[in-house]
Amino acid sequence: METAASLRNEFYLSRQSDRESNARSYPRRFPLALKTAKGCTVTDVEGRSYLDCLAGAGTLALGHNHPEVIAILKDVLSSGLPLHTLDLTTPVKDGFVSALFDTLPEGLRREAKIQFCSPSGSDAVEAAIKLAKTATGRTDIVAFTGAYHGMSQGSLSLMGSLGPKAAVGQLVPGTHFFPYPYSYRCPFGRGGEETAKLAGDYFERALKDPEGGINRPAAVILEAVQGEGGVIPAPVEWLRKVRAVTAELGIPLILDEVQSGVGRTGSFYAFERAGIVPDIVVLSKAIGGGLPLAVVVYRSGLDVWKPGAHAGTFRGNQLAMAAGQKTFDIIARDGLVARAAEAGERLRGHLEAIAHRSAYVGEVRGAGLMLGIEVIDPLGCRDSAGRLPASTEAAGAVQAEAFRQGLILETGGRFGSVLRLLPPLIISNAEIDRVADILASAFDRLERKAA
Numbered sequence: 001m002e003t004a005a006s007l008r009n010e011f012y013l014s015r016q017s018d019r020e021s022n023a024r025s026y027p028r029r030f031p032l033a034l035k036t037a038k039g040c041t042v043t044d045v046e047g048r049s050y051l052d053c054l055a056g057a058g059t060l061a062l063g064h065n066h067p068e069v070i071a072i073l074k075d076v077l078s079s080g081l082p083l084h085t086l087d088l089t090t091p092v093k094d095g096f097v098s099a100l101f102d103t104l105p106e107g108l109r110r111e112a113k114i115q116f117c118s119p120s121g122s123d124a125v126e127a128a129i130k131l132a133k134t135a136t137g138r139t140d141i142v143a144f145t146g147a148y149h150g151m152s153q154g155s156l157s158l159m160g161s162l163g164p165k166a167a168v169g170q171l172v173p174g175t176h177f178f179p180y181p182y183s184y185r186c187p188f189g190r191g192g193e194e195t196a197k198l199a200g201d202y203f204e205r206a207l208k209d210p211e212g213g214i215n216r217p218a219a220v221i222l223e224a225v226q227g228e229g230g231v232i233p234a235p236v237e238w239l240r241k242v243r244a245v246t247a248e249l250g251i252p253l254i255l256d257e258v259q260s261g262v263g264r265t266g267s268f269y270a271f272e273r274a275g276i277v278p279d280i281v282v283l284s285k286a287i288g289g290g291l292p293l294a295v296v297v298y299r300s301g302l303d304v305w306k307p308g309a310h311a312g313t314f315r316g317n318q319l320a321m322a323a324g325q326k327t328f329d330i331i332a333r334d335g336l337v338a339r340a341a342e343a344g345e346r347l348r349g350h351l352e353a354i355a356h357r358s359a360y361v362g363e364v365r366g367a368g369l370m371l372g373i374e375v376i377d378p379l380g381c382r383d384s385a386g387r388l389p390a391s392t393e394a395a396g397a398v399q400a401e402a403f404r405q406g407l408i409l410e411t412g413g414r415f416g417s418v419l420r421l422l423p424p425l426i427i428s429n430a431e432i433d434r435v436a437d438i439l440a441s442a443f444d445r446l447e448r449k450a451a
Helices: 009-019 067-079 091-102 121-136 153-157 194-208 236-249 270-274 318-333 336-357 392-404 429-450
Strands: 034-038 041-044 049-052 112-116 141-144 175-178 219-222 253-256 280-283 295-299 361-367 370-375 410-412 418-421
Touching (some): 067 318, 091 295, 091 318, 121 153, 121 219, 121 253, 121 280, 175 194, 219 236, 318 336, 336 361, 336 429, 392 418
Parallel strands (some): 141 175, 219 253
Antiparallel strands (some): 034 041, 112 295, 280 295, 370 418
């Protein structure tokens, strides 16, 4: 029964604060209790609506409550199909696997195997690492600065960010970090196109150096577009170099497409723009049509696991498989991969216009509808490469003002200074323009306060 108190955000936020873990994060930046959602819009219990450019951290490719996805869920629920099947197969599961395999590049599709995992990207990463170690008999893993692969013990070991790892200690040994080609804040202090060449050459020489101190790794894992690391697209030439070196040395290459996959970057998988084919692909988030699902897809030659080598009670989520297949169908039917590229260009154009006006914008970057704005301190001291320092405070101020005006977007990157936009692929031009208007207003307010 609704009461006057239950119609206020604070009622739920207070109860949440009393009962939920201190690890909760989003309610601290977005103090609201959600009641309804449709498309790109969410509405709180007080009746206020917001444009959602977080979208379940990229999970909601089709936005909230897409009517065709809801319809297929109702069909499954009324069909008598068991909802919990472990790894037993069903027609729904078979259909999902077929639809997913149809999205793979030919070089992987013709020999693909799939492992269903517990329904989180972190578990799929754990499975991918376990698979690579089992198949190669090797133990070390190569990851990259700025990486984010999850919050479990093993995936934390692969994370670039030090904060979440600091209090844990005793992470999985044998992880080696290489520079990611982040040209705006070049790890070599150079920047521009030179960053990709330096990073690629260093990677190759270090792995081929008999005195390099790194044993031949079991796998190399990377994101073709780093998400939590600050929306950093890897240059095509660097991706090709990493693929060439790993292929030459017989090192399985793992592409983490948990956030960037399913059309978000303007290609179905972010790695496709480089024309490479990885050995292992990790998928979660949008593949479940908004419901929990995670898989690892890999070359059949790596399939040396024994029965039961990787498991998970909830790996047979039939509702998620049905929603996922329907999502793939809609994306293909409605041309939403191309739409993500087109919509991303429109949004990026607006963001570039803001950057031209505001001294607080260092760089606008990303791909498709996975975009970021690096926020800087225009009064700070430049580093050796001439870059102004990142500004956590300014990014937080813009985020808070945008929320006040009805826009939800997340921050990330070094020092939490990158505003991240992950809207649903169905976002309209009018909604894109509204997002841009709010951000422009938020940056204008920041400029006025600083004047």
